[in-house]
Each structure stands twice: as C-alpha cells, then as structure tokens.
Amino acid sequence: MRKAIALVAVVAMLLLAVAPVAVLAGPGLRWDWSYGTGLNQSDDDCDFIALPFPFTYYGETYNGVWVNSNGNVTFDDCLTDWSHPDIPDGDNVIIGTLYGDFNPFIAGDVYFNSFGSSPYQRFVVTWDTVPEYSPEDT
Numbered sequence: 001m002r003k004a005i006a007l008v009a010v011v012a013m014l015l016l017a018v019a020p021v022a023v024l025a026g027p028g029l030r031w032d033w034s035y036g037t038g039l040n041q042s043d044d045d046c047d048f049i050a051l052p053f054p055f056t057y058y059g060e061t062y063n064g065v066w067v068n069s070n071g072n073v074t075f076d077d078c079l080t081d082w083s084h085p086d087i088p089d090g091d092n093v094i095i096g097t098l099y100g101d102f103n104p105f106i107a108g109d110v111y112f113n114s115f116g117s118s119p120y121q122r123f124v125v126t127w128d129t130v131p132e133y134s135p136e137d138t
Contacts, residue, residue: 035126036113041069043103043133046078052114053121057093067112067125071098082133097125101133 039047046068054061057075066074070082075093082101104110108129115122 035111035128036124038109038111039067039104041110042105043069044080044082045069045104046074046080048078049112049123051123053118053123055123057095060093062093065123065125067110069104069110069130070102071100071127071130072096073125098127102127102130103133104130106134107131 039045041047046066048064048066050064051062054063055065056062060075062075066076066078068074068079070080072079073095077092079092079094104127108127108131110130111124111126111128113124113126115124
C-alpha cells in the first residue's frame, strides 16, 4: 500500500511569537511540539537536510530538502534569493511556507525535527521569531 503524504502549513502562536511551520507528514498524525535542531542560519542562507523517510511530492521522490532562511523549503537546490519568481519557475521545486526576505542572523532561528515511525512519519521545519530583513541590520 502506498503511503499517502500530505503537506500542511501551520502558523502557531507560542508565547505571543509567531512560529510558522512547514510540515511534511503522513495521515493519522497527532501534533507533538518540539523545535528540534537549530540551524543557526545567517541572512540568505540554506542547509541541506537528509529526510528520515522518502517523500513523494508532485510525483517525484526526494530523500532530502534544502531548508532556506527566507521561509521556504526546496528540493533541487539551495534558494537564497528573496524575490518571488513565478511558481513554478522551472528551476526549483518549492514549498514556500513564508517565502519572504528573512534574517535569522539578527534574531530567532530556523529549526528542523522529525517525529513518528513508519508509516506515520513527519519532518517539521520551524522559522521561530525570525525577523524580516532590514537595511538597518547590516
């Protein structure tokens, strides 16, 4: 039986701070809140993270994702450009949870974590209290 995987974009309020979250998950899940591993990203930064399970998205199966500081997750390559090309743009498969110009070097952090066991696994990315870029911060 083929494992159905869904994407859920969640915006959570925690201690009056907005914590947008991208969740790659399967059916029948219960929410467990834990930020996980901080990436300590800078402005216009990205990190490749191996997924703990294969993830099928638009017919392609991926074993890792690029977590980008500007509020998005990509599958083919790092994406540090903060501008908004047309989606799809043909260059990157993207989940644009926030997709803006964010700067985790100034405050907050970007985290990732995984939960569950097969077939109910999920991978969570959280941009916690990461401010938008400001020229005054440079």
